[in-house]
Amino acid sequence: MKTFLRVVTPFVLVVSLGACSSSDSATDTTMPNAASPTNPSDSKMAAPTEISVIVGTDSSPDRIEEVTLGANVQVTLSNPNADDEFHLHGYDLSPGETKMGEVSIISFTADKAGDFEIESHVTEDVLVIIRVK
Numbered sequence: 001m002k003t004f005l006r007v008v009t010p011f012v013l014v015v016s017l018g019a020c021s022s023s024d025s026a027t028d029t030t031m032p033n034a035a036s037p038t039n040p041s042d043s044k045m046a047a048p049t050e051i052s053v054i055v056g057t058d059s060s061p062d063r064i065e066e067v068t069l070g071a072n073v074q075v076t077l078s079n080p081n082a083d084d085e086f087h088l089h090g091y092d093l094s095p096g097e098t099k100m101g102e103v104s105i106i107s108f109t110a111d112k113a114g115d116f117e118i119e120s121h122v123t124e125d126v127l128v129i130i131r132v133k
Contacts, residue, residue, distance in 0.1 A: 002045055035121070048071070049071045049072065049074070051073065052075075053075065053076070060124070060126075060133050061129070064128075064131050065128055065129070067133075071109070072108075072110075073110050074105060077098065077106065082100050085121040087121055091116060093106050093108055116131075
């Protein structure tokens with residue numbers, strides 16, 4: 001019986017430690033998943049709301065683009081017919097002078113609620129209204 005215990009006991013210990021080791025490695029393989037976002041909407045929040053305006057094509061003082069308060073917004077502006085300068089009122093943002101046919105971008109975080117006009121400083125026309133709510 002003593003011989004049996006001397007042979008069996010080390011075998012049982014090795015098998016037990018091997019089983020513990022296997023369960024630890026199984027846990028380790030799930031670790032990378034813990035680093036990914038737990039809320040799928042978190043990844044959507046990182047992507048900016050994109051608005052494109054071409055003067056004379058889809059610009060209008062009646063055009064209203066709604067964005068969510070707190071959203072990152074990227075407005076792409078161009079005037080295919082003339083040099084222009086665009087301005088986002090209320091946020092006081094302007095990309096400066098934009099050459100005819102070139103594209104300018106106004107990027108901002110919509111951290112103020114309300115209606116905000118983007119206008120041409122050359123013609124003083126309202127091109128689009130950004131509604132933040």
